[in-house]
Amino acid sequence: xxxxxxxxxxxxxxxxxxxxxxxxxxxxxxxxxxxxxxxxxxxxxxxxxxxxx
Amino acid sequence: xxxxxxxxxxxxxxxxxxxxxxxxxxxxxxxxxxxxxxxxxxxxxxxxxxxxxxxxxxxxxxxxxxxxxxxxxxxxxxxxxxxxxxxxxxxxxxxxxxxxxxxxxxxxxxxxxxxxxxxxxxxxxxxxxxxxxxxxxxxxxxxxxxxxxxxxxxxxxxxxxxxxxxxxxxxxxxxxxxxxxxxxxxxxxxxxxxxxxxxxxxxxxx
Numbered sequence: 070x071x072x073x074x075x076x077x078x079x080x081x082x083x084x085x086x087x088x089x090x091x092x093x094x095x096x097x098x099x100x101x102x103x104x105x106x107x108x109x110x111x112x113x114x115x116x117x118x119x120x121x122x
Numbered sequence: 123x124x125x126x127x128x129x130x131x132x133x134x135x136x137x138x139x140x141x142x143x144x145x146x147x148x149x150x151x152x153x154x155x156x157x158x159x160x161x162x163x164x165x166x167x168x169x170x171x172x173x174x175x176x177x178x179x180x181x182x183x184x185x186x187x188x189x190x191x192x193x194x195x196x197x198x199x200x201x202x203x204x205x206x207x208x209x210x211x212x213x214x215x216x217x218x219x220x221x222x223x224x225x226x227x228x229x230x231x232x233x234x235x236x237x238x239x240x241x242x243x244x245x246x247x248x249x250x251x252x253x254x255x256x257x258x259x260x261x262x263x264x265x266x267x268x269x270x271x272x273x274x275x276x277x278x279x280x281x282x283x284x285x286x287x288x289x290x291x292x293x294x295x296x297x298x299x300x301x302x303x304x305x306x307x308x309x310x311x312x313x314x315x316x317x318x319x320x321x322x323x324x325x326x327x328x
Contacts, residue, residue: 073139076203080196081143084149084184091306098313105320112327 129293139203143268144291148299150219153193154257157226162246166290176243177318179250181311183229185303189313190223207240218260225253 070078132138158184167175196214198208210216229249236242284292 073203075136076199077139077141079144080199083195084145091188095309102316102320103229109320109323109327116327
Protein backbone atom coordinates (compact mmCIF):
# COMPACT_ATOMS: atom_id res chain seq x y z
CA UNK A 70 0.00 0.00 0.00
CA UNK A 71 1.46 3.36 -1.04
CA UNK A 72 1.37 6.37 1.26
CA UNK A 73 -1.30 8.06 -0.95
CA UNK A 74 -3.49 4.96 -0.66
CA UNK A 75 -3.07 4.97 3.12
CA UNK A 76 -4.10 8.63 3.39
CA UNK A 77 -7.11 8.22 1.08
CA UNK A 78 -8.28 5.16 3.04
CA UNK A 79 -7.78 7.07 6.30
CA UNK A 80 -9.93 9.97 5.02
CA UNK A 81 -12.80 7.63 4.09
CA UNK A 82 -12.46 5.67 7.34
CA UNK A 83 -12.62 8.87 9.41
CA UNK A 84 -15.96 9.79 7.82
CA UNK A 85 -17.27 6.25 8.24
CA UNK A 86 -16.03 6.14 11.85
CA UNK A 87 -17.71 9.42 12.77
CA UNK A 88 -21.02 8.30 11.23
CA UNK A 89 -20.74 5.01 13.11
CA UNK A 90 -19.95 6.83 16.37
CA UNK A 91 -22.98 9.05 15.80
CA UNK A 92 -25.19 5.99 15.29
CA UNK A 93 -23.86 4.42 18.51
CA UNK A 94 -24.48 7.66 20.48
CA UNK A 95 -27.94 7.87 18.97
CA UNK A 96 -28.67 4.26 19.97
CA UNK A 97 -27.77 5.12 23.58
CA UNK A 98 -30.04 8.16 23.39
CA UNK A 99 -32.89 6.03 22.06
CA UNK A 100 -32.53 3.50 24.84
CA UNK A 101 -32.59 6.36 27.38
CA UNK A 102 -35.78 7.71 25.79
CA UNK A 103 -37.30 4.23 25.88
CA UNK A 104 -36.48 3.99 29.61
CA UNK A 105 -38.06 7.39 30.23
CA UNK A 106 -41.22 6.44 28.35
CA UNK A 107 -41.49 3.27 30.45
CA UNK A 108 -41.05 5.31 33.67
CA UNK A 109 -43.70 7.81 32.60
CA UNK A 110 -46.10 5.03 31.60
CA UNK A 111 -45.64 3.51 35.06
CA UNK A 112 -46.21 6.92 36.67
CA UNK A 113 -49.39 7.40 34.63
CA UNK A 114 -50.59 3.91 35.59
CA UNK A 115 -50.00 4.63 39.31
CA UNK A 116 -51.97 7.87 38.97
CA UNK A 117 -54.83 6.04 37.30
CA UNK A 118 -54.91 3.41 40.06
CA UNK A 119 -54.82 6.09 42.76
CA UNK A 120 -57.72 7.91 41.11
CA UNK A 121 -59.72 4.69 40.82
CA UNK A 122 -59.13 3.91 44.51
CA UNK B 123 -17.17 4.90 -2.38
CA UNK B 124 -16.96 2.07 -4.93
CA UNK B 125 -17.19 4.61 -7.77
CA UNK B 126 -14.47 6.76 -6.22
CA UNK B 127 -12.13 3.83 -5.66
CA UNK B 128 -12.74 1.64 -8.71
CA UNK B 129 -14.37 3.67 -11.51
CA UNK B 130 -12.70 7.08 -11.73
CA UNK B 131 -9.24 7.23 -13.25
CA UNK B 132 -6.24 8.69 -11.40
CA UNK B 133 -6.01 12.48 -11.84
CA UNK B 134 -3.05 13.56 -14.03
CA UNK B 135 -1.29 15.69 -11.37
CA UNK B 136 -2.72 14.46 -8.08
CA UNK B 137 -2.79 10.75 -8.89
CA UNK B 138 -4.51 8.35 -6.48
CA UNK B 139 -4.72 10.88 -3.63
CA UNK B 140 -7.22 12.98 -5.65
CA UNK B 141 -9.85 10.44 -4.54
CA UNK B 142 -10.12 12.31 -1.22
CA UNK B 143 -11.90 14.98 -3.30
CA UNK B 144 -15.00 12.72 -3.55
CA UNK B 145 -15.41 12.69 0.23
CA UNK B 146 -13.88 16.02 1.29
CA UNK B 147 -15.78 18.34 -1.07
CA UNK B 148 -19.25 16.76 -0.57
CA UNK B 149 -18.71 16.84 3.21
CA UNK B 150 -17.69 20.53 3.05
CA UNK B 151 -20.63 21.47 0.82
CA UNK B 152 -22.97 19.55 3.13
CA UNK B 153 -21.61 21.53 6.10
CA UNK B 154 -22.36 24.76 4.19
CA UNK B 155 -25.85 23.44 3.37
CA UNK B 156 -26.51 22.66 7.06
CA UNK B 157 -25.37 26.13 8.17
CA UNK B 158 -27.47 27.66 5.37
CA UNK B 159 -30.50 25.63 6.53
CA UNK B 160 -29.90 26.77 10.13
CA UNK B 161 -29.87 30.40 8.97
CA UNK B 162 -33.03 29.89 6.93
CA UNK B 163 -34.79 28.39 9.96
CA UNK B 164 -33.48 31.27 12.08
CA UNK B 165 -34.93 33.73 9.59
CA UNK B 166 -38.25 31.86 9.62
CA UNK B 167 -38.29 32.05 13.43
CA UNK B 168 -37.71 35.79 13.42
CA UNK B 169 -40.27 36.25 10.66
CA UNK B 170 -43.10 34.04 11.93
CA UNK B 171 -42.26 33.78 15.68
CA UNK B 172 -43.09 30.08 15.51
CA UNK B 173 -40.88 28.47 18.14
CA UNK B 174 -40.49 25.11 16.38
CA UNK B 175 -38.05 26.78 13.97
CA UNK B 176 -35.65 27.30 16.87
CA UNK B 177 -35.16 23.57 17.43
CA UNK B 178 -34.81 23.02 13.67
CA UNK B 179 -32.18 25.76 13.39
CA UNK B 180 -30.28 24.36 16.40
CA UNK B 181 -30.34 20.83 14.97
CA UNK B 182 -29.04 22.11 11.62
CA UNK B 183 -26.14 23.89 13.36
CA UNK B 184 -25.45 20.67 15.29
CA UNK B 185 -25.26 18.72 12.00
CA UNK B 186 -23.20 21.46 10.35
CA UNK B 187 -20.61 21.32 13.12
CA UNK B 188 -20.30 17.53 12.76
CA UNK B 189 -19.79 17.88 9.00
CA UNK B 190 -17.44 20.81 9.68
CA UNK B 191 -15.24 18.59 11.85
CA UNK B 192 -15.19 16.00 9.06
CA UNK B 193 -14.27 18.71 6.51
CA UNK B 194 -11.34 19.86 8.63
CA UNK B 195 -10.09 16.31 9.24
CA UNK B 196 -10.40 15.10 5.63
CA UNK B 197 -8.94 18.41 4.39
CA UNK B 198 -5.99 18.00 6.72
CA UNK B 199 -5.37 14.48 5.45
CA UNK B 200 -5.52 15.75 1.85
CA UNK B 201 -3.14 18.61 2.72
CA UNK B 202 -0.70 16.16 4.31
CA UNK B 203 -0.60 13.92 1.27
CA UNK B 204 -0.60 16.76 -1.32
CA UNK B 205 1.41 19.54 0.30
CA UNK B 206 3.30 17.60 2.97
CA UNK B 207 1.74 19.61 5.84
CA UNK B 208 -1.36 18.99 7.97
CA UNK B 209 -2.38 22.67 7.93
CA UNK B 210 -1.37 25.87 6.16
CA UNK B 211 -2.17 29.19 7.89
CA UNK B 212 -1.37 31.03 4.66
CA UNK B 213 -4.39 29.63 2.86
CA UNK B 214 -7.44 31.87 3.18
CA UNK B 215 -9.84 29.07 2.25
CA UNK B 216 -8.67 26.91 5.15
CA UNK B 217 -8.51 29.72 7.69
CA UNK B 218 -11.94 31.05 6.69
CA UNK B 219 -13.48 27.61 7.00
CA UNK B 220 -11.88 27.27 10.43
CA UNK B 221 -13.34 30.68 11.42
CA UNK B 222 -16.77 29.58 10.14
CA UNK B 223 -16.47 26.32 12.10
CA UNK B 224 -15.38 28.09 15.31
CA UNK B 225 -18.15 30.67 14.86
CA UNK B 226 -20.78 27.94 14.74
CA UNK B 227 -19.09 26.03 17.57
CA UNK B 228 -19.49 29.16 19.71
CA UNK B 229 -23.24 29.04 18.90
CA UNK B 230 -23.62 26.30 21.54
CA UNK B 231 -21.91 28.42 24.21
CA UNK B 232 -24.25 31.31 23.44
CA UNK B 233 -27.29 29.03 23.41
CA UNK B 234 -26.54 27.36 26.72
CA UNK B 235 -25.49 30.55 28.48
CA UNK B 236 -29.07 31.87 28.37
CA UNK B 237 -32.31 30.54 29.85
CA UNK B 238 -34.59 28.57 27.49
CA UNK B 239 -37.37 30.67 26.01
CA UNK B 240 -38.15 33.17 23.25
CA UNK B 241 -35.14 35.34 24.13
CA UNK B 242 -32.71 32.46 23.66
CA UNK B 243 -34.47 31.42 20.45
CA UNK B 244 -34.20 34.94 19.02
CA UNK B 245 -30.54 35.31 19.97
CA UNK B 246 -29.69 31.92 18.48
CA UNK B 247 -31.57 32.78 15.28
CA UNK B 248 -29.73 36.09 14.87
CA UNK B 249 -26.40 34.34 15.52
CA UNK B 250 -27.15 31.63 12.93
CA UNK B 251 -28.06 34.36 10.44
CA UNK B 252 -24.81 36.25 11.04
CA UNK B 253 -22.81 33.09 10.46
CA UNK B 254 -24.33 32.50 7.04
CA UNK B 255 -22.57 35.65 5.79
CA UNK B 256 -19.29 33.79 6.23
CA UNK B 257 -20.37 31.00 3.87
CA UNK B 258 -20.04 32.87 0.53
CA UNK B 259 -16.85 34.51 1.81
CA UNK B 260 -15.39 31.11 2.71
CA UNK B 261 -16.59 29.63 -0.58
CA UNK B 262 -15.21 32.44 -2.73
CA UNK B 263 -11.96 32.85 -0.79
CA UNK B 264 -10.38 30.11 -2.86
CA UNK B 265 -10.91 32.18 -6.00
CA UNK B 266 -9.78 35.44 -4.39
CA UNK B 267 -6.61 33.97 -2.87
CA UNK B 268 -3.33 35.04 -4.39
CA UNK B 269 -0.74 32.60 -3.05
CA UNK B 270 -2.92 29.68 -3.98
CA UNK B 271 -2.09 26.08 -3.25
CA UNK B 272 -5.61 24.84 -2.53
CA UNK B 273 -6.83 23.36 -5.85
CA UNK B 274 -9.80 24.90 -7.72
CA UNK B 275 -11.85 22.19 -9.37
CA UNK B 276 -15.16 23.91 -9.99
CA UNK B 277 -14.67 26.98 -12.13
CA UNK B 278 -16.18 28.11 -15.42
CA UNK B 279 -14.34 25.33 -17.28
CA UNK B 280 -15.74 22.57 -15.10
CA UNK B 281 -16.12 20.31 -18.14
CA UNK B 282 -12.42 20.64 -18.89
CA UNK B 283 -11.30 20.16 -15.30
CA UNK B 284 -13.33 17.01 -14.65
CA UNK B 285 -13.89 13.97 -16.84
CA UNK B 286 -17.47 12.68 -17.10
CA UNK B 287 -16.72 9.78 -14.75
CA UNK B 288 -15.24 12.18 -12.18
CA UNK B 289 -18.18 14.58 -12.39
CA UNK B 290 -20.73 11.75 -12.12
CA UNK B 291 -18.90 10.22 -9.17
CA UNK B 292 -18.79 13.60 -7.48
CA UNK B 293 -22.53 14.12 -8.03
CA UNK B 294 -23.33 10.65 -6.61
CA UNK B 295 -21.09 11.29 -3.59
CA UNK B 296 -22.60 14.72 -3.00
CA UNK B 297 -26.17 13.40 -3.30
CA UNK B 298 -25.31 10.56 -0.90
CA UNK B 299 -23.78 12.96 1.60
CA UNK B 300 -26.82 15.27 1.44
CA UNK B 301 -29.11 12.27 1.94
CA UNK B 302 -27.02 11.15 4.92
CA UNK B 303 -27.16 14.65 6.42
CA UNK B 304 -30.91 14.87 5.83
CA UNK B 305 -31.55 11.52 7.52
CA UNK B 306 -29.28 12.37 10.48
CA UNK B 307 -31.00 15.77 10.76
CA UNK B 308 -34.47 14.18 10.75
CA UNK B 309 -33.46 11.57 13.35
CA UNK B 310 -31.80 14.15 15.58
CA UNK B 311 -34.76 16.50 15.30
CA UNK B 312 -37.22 13.71 16.14
CA UNK B 313 -35.07 12.73 19.13
CA UNK B 314 -34.90 16.31 20.40
CA UNK B 315 -38.66 16.81 19.97
CA UNK B 316 -39.35 13.55 21.77
CA UNK B 317 -37.01 14.62 24.57
CA UNK B 318 -38.84 17.94 24.97
CA UNK B 319 -42.26 16.25 24.92
CA UNK B 320 -41.18 13.71 27.54
CA UNK B 321 -39.89 16.54 29.76
CA UNK B 322 -43.27 18.28 29.49
CA UNK B 323 -45.09 15.04 30.22
CA UNK B 324 -42.92 14.36 33.27
CA UNK B 325 -43.59 17.87 34.61
CA UNK B 326 -47.34 17.35 34.09
CA UNK B 327 -47.35 13.96 35.84
CA UNK B 328 -45.17 14.85 38.83
